[in-house]
Amino acid sequence: MPLDEFDRAIIAVLQEDARMPVAQVAERVSLSATPVSRRIKRLEEEGIITGYQPVLDPRRLGLELDAYVLINLDAHSDANIERFEQAILDSPYVIACHAVTGDMDYLVHVVARDVEHLSQITLKSLLRIPGVRDVKSIIVLETVKAPRTLPLD
Amino acid sequence: MPLDEFDRAIIAVLQEDARMPVAQVAERVSLSATPVSRRIKRLEEEGIITGYQPVLDPRRLGLELDAYVLINLDAHSDANIERFEQAILDSPYVIACHAVTGDMDYLVHVVARDVEHLSQITLKSLLRIPGVRDVKSIIVLETVKAPRTLPLD
């Protein structure tokens, strides 16, 4: 089922505030509450909206540092890959990990309390995963943009 | 105000489902609805919870591709930086941008409909921003982990 303009408008409003009352969303998209409620339910059931999350301030949670770590494996055997990915899934400070193109195999997004903590995560946790050859850290100095929203055109 | 164990437990539950009824959150954290409601309000007012967002499936929105683009500026004058950052803020397909350490200046997270669209964003939009010297694209092949949650110890 393709999304129509109302669906997109509803999603756009929810990206601003996912707990806005349905009646208010309805007003914003020029519809009444009933169809908005039903459309949201449909978007959830169809897997377009997969859940709802609070947006948290990492600093207020004691997470002052943010880094992207590029990682190379020294062999790409199934065992190596599986062991690596399991270690990644088990690390609470790894908040994202992607297999990527280029001369590095993985791009890992890490959050940490401070420089020492980041160093500990990188050196004692990531670099010690069996099969990991090389690690390049890119530390975030400043966040220019991070709306956590997707374009809907 | 430091967070106590109830605050952390409430945030943890909300990270699972930010629209869970307060009474259910209350049950999960072994409290009644009243203090949970008040604590959530307090977390919002203190800026620890800054908002709520739906989690969307990018593919169902026609966004099949995901890339990280490393960018270098050829001069780091205030004018160059400001112009670059404004262009980034204006690009809907740039969903995150950080100033970073290392031999590249910025790490930009881009979403795109397909390879052609990504190419268009990179070559016609990013590379043409005045002051941009070099661009290295890292294309996401597979997402191993992306919980969109923060560790709360």
Add this chain to the structure above:
DNA sequence: TATGAAATAATATAGTT
């Protein structure tokens, strides 16, 4: 100062047209 229980207010959803 923070909680729990009950009452009230707000909001969401289902039935009907």
Add this chain to the structure above:
DNA sequence: AACTATATTATTTCATA
């Protein structure tokens, strides 16, 4: 899809620890 009625949920009040 909208209007109305019902059900669900959130918040306020108040007594208490």
